[in-house]
Amino acid sequence: MTVSSVGVLLAATLLAASLQTVAEEDAPYPAAAMQRSFEAKKQAGMDRLTQDEVQALCTRYTTATLPPAEAERVQKQSLSSVKPPADGQYLGDFKRGEKIAQTGTGLQSSDDPTKPNGGNCYACHQLAASELAYGTLGPSLQHYGKLRGQTPAALEAAWRKLYNSQADVPCSNMPRFGHQKILDEQQLKDLMALLFDPNSPVNQ
Amino acid sequence: MNTRFAARLLYTMLASGTLLLAGAVRADTSTQDAIAEYREMFGDDNPAELWQARGEALWHEARGPQKANLEACDLGLGPGVIAGAYAQLPRWFADTGQVQDLETRLVTCVTSLQGIPRDDFLKVKFGDGEKKSELEALTAYVVAASRGKPLTLPLKHPAEQAAFDLGKAVFRYRAGPHDFACATCHGEPGKRIRLQELPQLNTALGAREAYTHWPAYRISQGELRSMEWRLQDCFRQQRLPQLKFGSEVAIGLTMYLAKTAEGGVLAAPGIKR
């Protein structure tokens, strides 16, 4: 067997492998079955089953398998949705922020729609050292502000992440809290304070 | 930079990194040990037994317009065979022409053998305190009769394969205001939500860990919960509308989880937080 034929074989194998990956990503698309299998309940209407472009892409791909061109598009489009705070002030009240981070309710059919939504940050992230019951789906955010300081770049980056995580990491698992209107501007500021305020439990 | 120096530097970095990591793991371990101690203290005294006993009584009691019991119910292994039946569900049933999970099959038996209307039987699908669910009691009874049996799902019928394929696709379907899919929380190994370990349900190991212990007594609710409840409640927390009982997606996801967990030995009903 010649060197070039080995090369061809190798390329063919690689191609086959990559095709296989794509084929697996393209499993039967469940949108129609989803519509048939659910019913609206209170605030959780059937419209919630309809995917936006990012959701559809991130159903098909993960951050690791998303083609680079698509990744760039998602990132750009998401970045354009990020609205900085109207008054230019990033930091609210860290005590309110802690409460938002601890609250897991909001937007479920079982939740009271007149109550403010929670951020449920502790479900996925370590924040204040005193809270033992933290999840590990996302990275630890302990000492977030202490490690970074309140530089404009750090503040902007955190705001962007909270507002629309897809602007940072396409197909991130983190909800788009600002873009999807899960949290309002004041709540996002309060979470920013939880992350950055030197007196916040996160930075002790 | 000479190689030896580089190697030493790398070694130092690794060592310090390892130390840091070890510290973090240690802090975590004490919490996890305490949680393990909490779980151990429940021992074998699982209130799920109360549901099993109620289910057993219901199974043998002549009820409904036809004053019949459920002893002729065919759960896939022939009329009246309960032992091991849950280990081979969901499956395709010729008499209904459908892939059915345990709960929808029990509905078939109750309606056809006892003549109880479906809606009457399903009035309390999921129990809540004084409102007790007959379905959950029967489920507990049948499931317990498969303890120690390995999950076996050959998917010989094309409809079974189709259910599996649908479930697999739904597992990754991101939607709703939070962009959640099943895979968001159950697609990676070794993760936790708050203090609860998240089984990676698209692997045999994770699916076995989870599936073999469901249905389960949920301490938080003081209720025995079925797989249909488990899936419906996951979608509630995903912020999606309500999953319909016995729907394509409910059966598909159950099939996907059961098949992925194939070979796992059933230990249900379990006891969960």
Next chain:
Amino acid sequence: MSDPMRIRAVANGDKVEVKILMSHVMETGQRKDADGAVVPAHYIVKVVGTCNGREVLSADWGPSVSKNPYLSFRFKGGAKGDKVKITWTDTAGEQRSDEVSVG
């Protein structure tokens, strides 16, 4: 109507070990249901255990004993075949007794 208890009574040396699971909602009167209505209090207030009619344990409970209560205790002077009977009374005035033979 209440469901039967699950009672295990096993002779172990000179002692009988009793383990009980009771089916009861143990509503505190502080919980709200899905529609926001307060679920009225309903819980076991008294538990009595006897062996062949002789009282071995009595307990007074408040609403903070867990739902579907678990109780375990041990006593001397029992043997295989003896009848262990457990009786509970709740806030609604309902009383339930179940009996097993010591195994």
Next chain:
Amino acid sequence: MSLARRTFLLRLGHTGLAALTLASGLLPRFARAEEARPAFMATAVADALKALGVGNPAKSDAISFKAPDIAENGAAVPVEVESTLPKTRSILLLVEKNPHVMSASFQFREGTDPYVATRVKVAESSVIHAVVTTDDGAFYTTRLVKVTLGGCGG
């Protein structure tokens, strides 16, 4: 009686027994039961013990009290108490941070081990008291149980 009234009366229980006694003519059966058991209406450990006629208990190492350091769920916290004190009459379980502190009391007859295992509700992280009454007075020990939030939080 309306549910609202019933709730109102239950709430009253938190603020004082006097108010409850005044309204006793209107009380549902269970609340009348609690009127006869003032310890179960107490909101502080000392008050509950006083209502039971248990004088200042002394701290004791002769009580083995097993409870988890962390409860994954406060709805059921397994507890196990065993006394090696002579002539033990009863074991009491009190949860300091619960709306009503008194959880359960167990009275032992001649020949019954001074031992009990059960599961209690713990509303939030709290000290739990195991009080043992004997012919020679009352003794106690405590355990701190941290109650954690779990799962998806909703």
